[in-house]
Amino acid sequence: MKQFHAILTRFTIAVFLLLSIITLSFPSEIGETIRLIPDQEGEEGYPKGWKPLTFSKISRHTRYTLVREEGRLMIKAESHQSASGLYIPLELDPGTYSSISWCWKINRILKKGNETKKEGDDYAARIYVTFKYDPEKATFWERTKFGAIKMIYGEYPPKSAINYVWANFLPKGNSIPNPYTDRAEMVAVESGAEYVGQWRCEERDIEEDYQKFFGEKPPPLLGVAVMTDTDNTQEEAIAYYSNLLIKKSKPVK
Template identity: 50%
Template sequence: MTMRKWRQGGVVLGVALWLAVCAQAEITQWLVGHFSVQPRQGELPSGWQPLEFEKIKEHTRYRHIVDEEGRAVIEAHSRGGSSGLVRKEEIDPVRWPVISWSWKVDRVLAEGDATKKSGDDYPARLYITFAYDGDQVGIWEKVKFNAIRLFYGEYPPVRALSYIWANKLVRGSMAANPYTDRVQMIAVESGAEHVGSWRRASRNIVEDYRRAFGQEPPVISGIAIMTDTDNTGSEATAWYGDIVLSDQ
């Protein structure tokens, strides 16, 4: 082999190694909610869609805006209504165990109460839903899940974690949703101390799922944000910044 070919081979190898290092560096984070991108008039960020409920007629209004501080965010305004924005995506929680985000609210809900159906409203929350896994349900629950699949054409989520901005729960505490214990809520923020200020949050999904359900998490089926006031008939506005998944 000539010296020239040796040099060419060295260059090719060097480029390949450089690309491999870059690729490795790029996959440590996943911007699943890229809300800081410049908004397009009347459009939602890529990959996100409305999440509405058949029995709730009044929906929360979501807008992709540039706020007064000059940052692009999702603004959610709810007046006695409920709906969300969701990104439906199959995600391996072992590969992406940590979720981080920022949010801000204009108030906490005076009549909100995480222990009662009548108080199950929050100015801001972030949901993580998990795909149906037959190993995580009993025989009668399997029958119910299969019936739902036959009727709707797909399985509903088997469980969910809901990270909330509460008004009464102790910060960091966990409580079952008053409608179903298949949704466990974690008070990432609580009370009015930080109302009007941007707050950053980071949670380990795998650890929270183990704590909530005593099992290993199945595949994530979606991530959603929601501002809802239908049960209390209240009004609230929230702002959501980027949502990032990472490997640590």
């Protein structure tokens, strides 16, 4: 039963419940580059196409607003001992749209954050990329687990996720499985307090990362989320997310 419950992380549960009640709303600029934060507001003041991502057992939610700085529209996240995210559903082939890039800025790292423990699983900034479950390519055990979840909730959860984080103490460039499940890999794209208060711009090869972490070609992308959370550590943090793009071109190394 521990293996069964391992995939029921607070994030994957929230994602597939969210997907079960909304119609997929893809960004309009389908081309070489898909801009995930368009220069216009959608419902509730979020970027167009984005939806709140909340968790049933967490009553205090992170506050997300759209702000403009130096002519750029960006997402501001304010977390006060809270947890929630923003999520945009997608359905893209990572073999074609293989690159994700973004810029982010944080006001602090979390002193009690610990990437290896559930009670330390908080980050001032993180970006999730989730991947679709395909029953035709699943093992018998996977079909059993995911089928049981679908019977309860009406939708399959994501098969897996890559979680690009501004780590608290995990060294930059390192990665570890999420303390809740080995189907989510935590990748320290930035780490520590050296660049706190400064914009940092990142780019990752989604296809290459997935093959490295999970040992197989990635299934279709299911969606992208941003999250700033401090509920486990009972701390506070502010983050900004900007220029979030999905691209066909590979990152320059």
